[in-house]
Amino acid sequence: MLAKLTSKNQITLPKAAVSSVDAAEYFEVTVEGGRIVLTPVRVQNAQAVREKLEQLGITEQDVEDAVAWARR
Secondary structure, three states, rough: OOOEEEOOOOEEHHHHHHHHHOOOOEEEEEEEOEEEEEEEEEOOOOOHHHHHHHHOOOOOOHHHHHHHHHHH
């Protein structure tokens, strides 16, 4: 597969490459041995995290207490 780098440093990834990995909107970019490596990253939004904490019965005070404990 071939992809062209534009003058604005943008690349369109070939559909075959993207469809062969889990759906992702963001990619971690690293350079390894002269190669650019893209790794799909799943980004969760803050609201989803808040909803999960609420489902688990974890309050803001619980989080503050845990952070304070970890910083000791």
